[in-house]
Amino acid sequence: MSSIGERLRDERVRLGFSQGELGAAAGVTKNTQLLYESDKRSPKADYLSALHGIGVNTHFVLTGSRSITSGDEPLSLAANEPGPDLAPVKMYDIEAAAGAGRSFEGEPIKTTLYFSSAELAEQGLDPAQVVGVKVRGDSMLGTLDDGDWVLVDRSNRDPKQEGVFLLLVSGERRIKRVQRLAGGALYLISDNEHYQPEMIKPQDMHDLEILGRCEIRIGRVV
Numbered sequence: 001m002s003s004i005g006e007r008l009r010d011e012r013v014r015l016g017f018s019q020g021e022l023g024a025a026a027g028v029t030k031n032t033q034l035l036y037e038s039d040k041r042s043p044k045a046d047y048l049s050a051l052h053g054i055g056v057n058t059h060f061v062l063t064g065s066r067s068i069t070s071g072d073e074p075l076s077l078a079a080n081e082p083g084p085d086l087a088p089v090k091m092y093d094i095e096a097a098a099g100a101g102r103s104f105e106g107e108p109i110k111t112t113l114y115f116s117s118a119e120l121a122e123q124g125l126d127p128a129q130v131v132g133v134k135v136r137g138d139s140m141l142g143t144l145d146d147g148d149w150v151l152v153d154r155s156n157r158d159p160k161q162e163g164v165f166l167l168l169v170s171g172e173r174r175i176k177r178v179q180r181l182a183g184g185a186l187y188l189i190s191d192n193e194h195y196q197p198e199m200i201k202p203q204d205m206h207d208l209e210i211l212g213r214c215e216i217r218i219g220r221v222v
Contacts, residue, residue: 087127
């Protein structure tokens with residue numbers, strides 16, 4: 001498993017910062033940043049808090065996991081059969097659901113899965129506001145892989161805090177890590193470092209709609 005310093009370097013490279021730039025953004029010198037990345041010094045809480053504010057996945061830096069949900073326990077699945085205390089969640093293929101419509105109503109449903117209502121509630125999710133989306137492509141590789149399913153909370157569409165969101169960009173549905181910038185622009189980040197971030201300027205917001213926050217990765221469903 002990689003070290004904290006190695007993961008910190010990976011995040012810096014993913015976001016396109018030099019050591020000096022990232023250190024300055026977090027209030028430390030380039031030399032201190034170098035010490036952190038070489039595991040010769042452990043980063044402090046205020047430093048990590050500053051990094052989180054500029055889009056660094058500090059959960060990944062500290063744990064090695066690019067989890068997108070605060071819950072560590074997997075949700076219980078009941079195959080495709082309803083049952084007591086289970087909530088139905090409609091599952092869509094993001095590739096099939098790529099039309100110009102701004103909601104999922106009318107889109108073809110891939111399947112319906114049943115989750116524990118209590119477990120959804122423990123995650124702060126209202127079953128009536130949750131849909132499942134099948135991930136396509138490798139732009140979020142490491143966080144969400146091609147073929148994974150992710151539960152999306154349609155009631156959470158405000159990227160005040162950095163997170164992974166399902167977006168409609170010029171009629172195409174995408175999953176990206178979203179960071180709000182000063183002045184109202186949005187920064188769309190792919191966790192796969194081979195893809196460049198994209199900035200949506202305030203004057204271009206009419207081409208973008210946030211459809212919901214990606215909350216729980218449930219892996220491939222067969």
